[in-house]
């Protein structure tokens with residue numbers, strides 16, 4: 309058993325950390341306050357390979373593995389959860405769906421533009437009436453001549469208004485339920501497709517989250533992604549890998565908050581000594597360190613299994629469940645260690661706490677992860 313990251317992965321971590329310290333950390337507080345998606349950082353993310361992490365070099369990507377994907381998301385999250393959500397969802401969901409199930413023409417058309425940042429990817433599964441029960445979607449695509457006509461509404465879609473395209477899941481054979489859903493790629497600007505509402509949020513405030521409307525949106529067969537009626541089955545695979553990235557995102561937020569809490573506890577003096585000298589503070593630091601180390605092991609193991617081509621669905625859910633809840637606890641402790649200052653917008657830890665909460669909800673809530681894990685366990689014993 310080898311617990312060391314490879315040299316390549318360690319170098320990647322250093323490179324992304326340096327970039328984030330220089331380019332992201334100084335601005336993240338303003339982006340959050342302004343609740344504005346920072347378009348200006350997109351070309352820099354692309355230059356570093358962060359928008360085509362797993363896209364093969366032949367399509368302009370960095371051609372790296374799932375472990376690299378997890379490390380990149382973790383490092384961005386240490387300083388900015390919102391930007392990490394962009395990196396995670398762009399790579400894992402919209403682009404990841406095309407990478408896994410697109411035909412050659414679709415890969416040629418979309419992947420180079422995704423890797424260069426010219427087109428950010430959105431991915432629409434959730435609807436106003438269906439979240440955890442994603443198969444209960446109402447969006448439909450009906451056949452009209454040689455085209456498909458998509459009608460419906462998608463909810464909480466990341467990159468909803470800034471995406472260059474959206475992979476959207478729609479019912480194509482309602483009577484077949486989960487086996488009657490198809491994925492389509494819809495380009496921004498297609499008549500009838502628009503971001504109908506921008507959503508204001510507790511955290512992840514500079515990530516773009518929208519309600520999307522599809523009103524008589526016409527697409528050809530060339531925009532069908534994967535096989536007709538297999539979209540939901542394919543989606544389960546996309547979500548499995550996505551969960552590794554949300555686990556990594558949570559890990560980064562937790563580790564970022566912990567590092568700040570440790571530094572602050574050494575500087576802040578009360579009763580004539582640094583608060584780090586008090587056992588109550590030491591125990592909070594010990595608990596967060598231990599829980600985040602456990603979260604890292606679960607997350608990297610899930611990524612490693614994925615890279616070995618082995619089943620990783622249960623492991624991805626366990627990693628996401630544990631890492632997201634551990635991150636919320638670690639960020640909450642970090643605010644506590646900062647006292648009143650931790651409750652102000654001047655210190656990063658309150659933003660990390662608000663951002664971490666999303667990790668318990670997005671890409672399947674903690675309750676859904678517990679359902680996935682227990683189903684695996686109960687069906688294998």
Ligand SMILES: Cc1cc2nc3c(=O)[nH]c(=O)nc-3n(C[C@H](O)[C@H](O)[C@H](O)COP(=O)(O)OP(=O)(O)OC[C@H]3O[C@@H](n4cnc5c(N)ncnc54)[C@H](O)[C@@H]3O)c2cc1C
Pocket residue numbers: 397430431432433434438439440441463464465466467509512517666669670671672673674675676
């Ligand atoms: C910031 C943000 C970004 C997002 N980005 C995207 C995106 O890019 N694309 C996309 O498609 N979606 C996206 N989502 C949607 C996200 O995946 C859903 O919010 C999530 O899956 C939960 O669905 P819901 O909000 O409808 O909650 P619901 O499903 O209504 O759940 C409400 C509560 O009931 C619980 N619950 C539901 N069913 C059960 C059950 N069977 N047993 C026990 N408890 C249950 C849930 O755990 C939760 O606590 C995003 C959400 C947010 C907030």
